[in-house]
Amino acid sequence: MLLDQGAQLAIYDPMVPESQVQEKLDAEKDGSYVVCADAVTAAVDAQAIVVLTPWPEFRSTNWHIVFDMMGRPARVFDGHNVLDRQMLEHIGFVVTTVG
Secondary structure (H helix, E strand, O other), X not given: OHHHHOOOEEEXXXXXXXXXXXXXXXXXXXXXXXXXXOHHHHHOOOOEEEEOOOOHHHOOOOHHHHHHHOOOOXXXXXXXXXXXXXXHHHXXXXXXXXX
């Protein structure tokens, strides 16, 4: 798990309440993650964005703003092939798709 490797996670899921995220993560990991109110906030200083759910909101996210908030290289891992890879690459993202 990323948390076991010392990663700092910023988690956003428009369909899952913060309390449920906290229940699923080990209590020992407090401080290693933060649950964010939106995708842009989760992207601040991130090295990578991992899209694990096919929610329509991710298709309409302003990826230009997300890119501006991230560190470089800005990476997107799309686990459901829901994002426009060509558009993301045009913005400057390094994109990996799975699925």
